[in-house]
Amino acid sequence: MDKVTPEIRSAIMSRIRGKNTRPELIIRSLIHRLGFRFRLHRKDLPGTPDLVFPAKQKVIFVHGCFWHWHQKCDSFRASKSRVDFWQAKLARNRRRDASNKQALEELGWEVLTVWECQLRDTDSLKTQLQQFLD
Ligand SMILES: [Zn+2]
Numbered sequence: 001m002d003k004v005t006p007e008i009r010s011a012i013m014s015r016i017r018g019k020n021t022r023p024e025l026i027i028r029s030l031i032h033r034l035g036f037r038f039r040l041h042r043k044d045l046p047g048t049p050d051l052v053f054p055a056k057q058k059v060i061f062v063h064g065c066f067w068h069w070h071q072k073c074d075s076f077r078a079s080k081s082r083v084d085f086w087q088a089k090l091a092r093n094r095r096r097d098a099s100n101k102q103a104l105e106e107l108g109w110e111v112l113t114v115w116e117c118q119l120r121d122t123d124s125l126k127t128q129l130q131q132f133l134d
Helices: 006-017 022-034 074-080 084-106 116-120 122-133
Strands: 051-053 058-063 110-115
Touching (some): 058 084, 058 122, 110 122
Parallel strands (some): 058 110
16 A cells, blocks of 8 residues: 655645644744844745745745656656656646746746755755744
């Protein structure tokens, strides 16, 4: 009955947990320490951005590399070799992300996407967050 690899299984589990995933919590606490305040998961904005900075008109998405098909890291190669079902699904996620980003930008919001794999280097991530929010 269990036909999926451990990697897919763990991606499914983290998706079921949905909001407030571990990468998201880490990024929230980084931004807190940088001294910025934000709102969470604004449902009235395209794509329900994870972190919203209303006064700055800026939003941040925190994306898991597997589900959002991060083309710059190992998750991408792994998901490319997977069966058609996953490929179609992940490609759909990617297209949806792109259209949410475009919709937000048309509404005047600046958008930053932070990838799960960037958490391996929190120093440069912190710099990037600081630059985006300043
Ligand atoms: Zn990645």
